[in-house]
Amino acid sequence: MKLDINEVYHNYIVRVIIFSLFTYKRLIRQPEVYKQSVYSFTKKRLPWQINLLIDTGIQMPRDKQREIVLKELLEGVESSDLTTVTVTFTTPLKETTIKVDLRNEDKYQNFLYL
Numbered sequence: 001m002k003l004d005i006n007e008v009y010h011n012y013i014v015r016v017i018i019f020s021l022f023t024y025k026r027l028i029r030q031p032e033v034y035k036q037s038v039y040s041f042t043k044k045r046l047p048w049q050i051n052l053l054i055d056t057g058i059q060m061p062r063d064k065q066r067e068i069v070l071k072e073l074l075e076g077v078e079s080s081d082l083t084t085v086t087v088t089f090t091t092p093l094k095e096t097t098i099k100v101d102l103r104n105e106d107k108y109q110n111f112l113y114l
Helices: 004-022 029-045 061-076 105-113
Strands: 051-055 084-091 095-101
Touching: 004 029, 004 084, 004 095, 004 105, 029 051
Parallel strands: none
Antiparallel strands: 051 084, 084 095
């Protein structure tokens, strides 16, 4: 069994980032608040400096966001406009880009808690 400390660190960093994305997913309607919350959470939990970039997608006007939310609530139409987050970060091992769908928490639950 090969044990590489950089790989262990990388896996830990990925888990902390994904956990923080789901912890603050209720704030996704306010992208700047969401990003700042995730940044502060990861900075407190990681002893390493990583270059973390969070992209919450296309910035839409308030009216368009309101229409999307109302359609989701009233008509049951699911939209991926406000639920997909792309995260890019650099660890000592490699640079990683992850695209996370915040509606599909079950997909990441086994990864986080095993």
